[in-house]
Amino acid sequence: MVSLATRLGDPQSVADTVSRYVDDPERVLAWGYHTYHRAADGESAVTLAADASRKAVAAAGIDTDHIDYLVVANSNVPDYLNWDMSTAVARELGLSGTPTLMLTQACASGVTAFEQIAGLMAIRPDVRTVLLVTVNRVSEQHSNRMRTNTCLSSDGSAAAVLRRGERQLRWLGTEQITDPECAEFFRIEYGGAAAPHPPERESNLTVDPLALVYRHFRKDPEHLTAFVRSVNARVAQVIDRACERSGVPRDRLARVIYLNDNQKSMKEMARAVGIELSRTNAELAAGIGHCGGADQLICLQMHRERGELHSGDVVALAGLATGMHWFCTLLQV
Structure with a gap:
C-alpha cells in the first residue's frame, strides 16, 4: 500500500439527533457511539469515493495515468439498478480506458478486495498499480441508519493506492x-x-x-x-x-x-x-x-x-x- 486516504460525511452528535431516527433513544445511546457521519444532501457514494480517491492518488505522488486498474467496493444500496458504480467513479477521476472491477459483497468487500487484487497482479504482469476505493453511503429511503442492526451506520469512504512490490502495509x-x-x-x-x-x-x-x-x-x-x-x-x-x-x-x-x-x-x-x-x-x-x-x-x-x-x-x-x-x-x- 503506497498511500491511504479517507473522506467522511459531516459529523453528527448521536445524542442530539437520535430522536429523529428512533422512538427509543436509550437503546441506541446504550451502544456507546457518540458521533456518526452523514453525507450532505446531494453527496452520493460516487462523490465520497471520488474524493477519497483523489486524496490517495495525490498522497502517492502520482497522477491517474499511473493507475492500471480501479477496484470499487460498495457496501450499501447503489444509486441506480442495472448500473456499474465503478465506471461512474472512473469517469469522475478521468480514468478513460482504465479497466474497473465492482465489488458488492456488503461489508466484506473492502477487506476481501486485497485478495482479489493480489490475484489480479499474479496473473497480469502489466498490472502494477491499483486504486482500491471502498464506500458506504446510507440510503435513508431504504434503511434507518439507527435501526438496521446493532451498529449505527455512517457515510464514508477510504481509498488506497496499491503497488506491486511495495514493502509498507504489505498484504x-x-x-x-x-x-x-x-x-x-x-x-x-x-x-x-x-x-x-x-x-x-x-x-x-x-x-x-x-x-x-x-x-x-x-x-x-x-x-x-x-x-x-x-x-x-x-x-x-x-x-x-x-x-x-x-x-x-x-x-x-x-x-x-x-x-x-x-x-x-x-x-x-x-x-x-x-x-x-x-x-x-x-x-x-x-x-x-x-x-x-x-x-x-x-x-x-x-x-x-x-x-x-x-x-x-x-x-x-x-x-x-x-x-x-x-x-x-x-x-x-
Whole structure:
C-alpha cells in the first residue's frame, strides 16, 4: 500500500439527533457511539469515493495515468439498478480506458478486495498499480441508519493506492468463512426484482430488519442464542485461518481492526480473539460509526496518523457481513 486516504460525511452528535431516527433513544445511546457521519444532501457514494480517491492518488505522488486498474467496493444500496458504480467513479477521476472491477459483497468487500487484487497482479504482469476505493453511503429511503442492526451506520469512504512490490502495509493473506444458511439476514425487502414494490401502506422503513433473523430461528431462543455465541467464535476462527495461511502466530498481531461495531460487541469480539480492547479500534468506532466496508481502512489510516502502528507490526482487518460472511485480511506495516 503506497498511500491511504479517507473522506467522511459531516459529523453528527448521536445524542442530539437520535430522536429523529428512533422512538427509543436509550437503546441506541446504550451502544456507546457518540458521533456518526452523514453525507450532505446531494453527496452520493460516487462523490465520497471520488474524493477519497483523489486524496490517495495525490498522497502517492502520482497522477491517474499511473493507475492500471480501479477496484470499487460498495457496501450499501447503489444509486441506480442495472448500473456499474465503478465506471461512474472512473469517469469522475478521468480514468478513460482504465479497466474497473465492482465489488458488492456488503461489508466484506473492502477487506476481501486485497485478495482479489493480489490475484489480479499474479496473473497480469502489466498490472502494477491499483486504486482500491471502498464506500458506504446510507440510503435513508431504504434503511434507518439507527435501526438496521446493532451498529449505527455512517457515510464514508477510504481509498488506497496499491503497488506491486511495495514493502509498507504489505498484504499477507485473506480468509473468509461463509454460512449460506444465513443468506437472507438483513436484506432490504423491497425494490429488487423479487419484490419491486411494497404492499400498500408498507415500505422498507416499516419492516423490522431483524424479522428475517427471528423467522429463520422460528423464535427459538436457544437456537438464536447459540448463533449469537457463534458469531464471535467465527471471528476468532477466521483470524486464526488468516494467520495460519500467512505463517503468522495470532499472538504476533499488534492490532485487530474490526468493523465499527457497538462497544458491547467490540468487547465481546476482543474477548473471543484474546486481545486487549485497547489493541482494537473500539475507541475510534465510537466516534466514527459503521461505514460499511470502509470501516477497517478508515480506522487503519487513523491509527497510523495517531502513531499507534510501527514498522513490522502485523494488523488484522476483520469483520462480518450480510450473507453471512466472516473475513480477515492481514497486513504488515
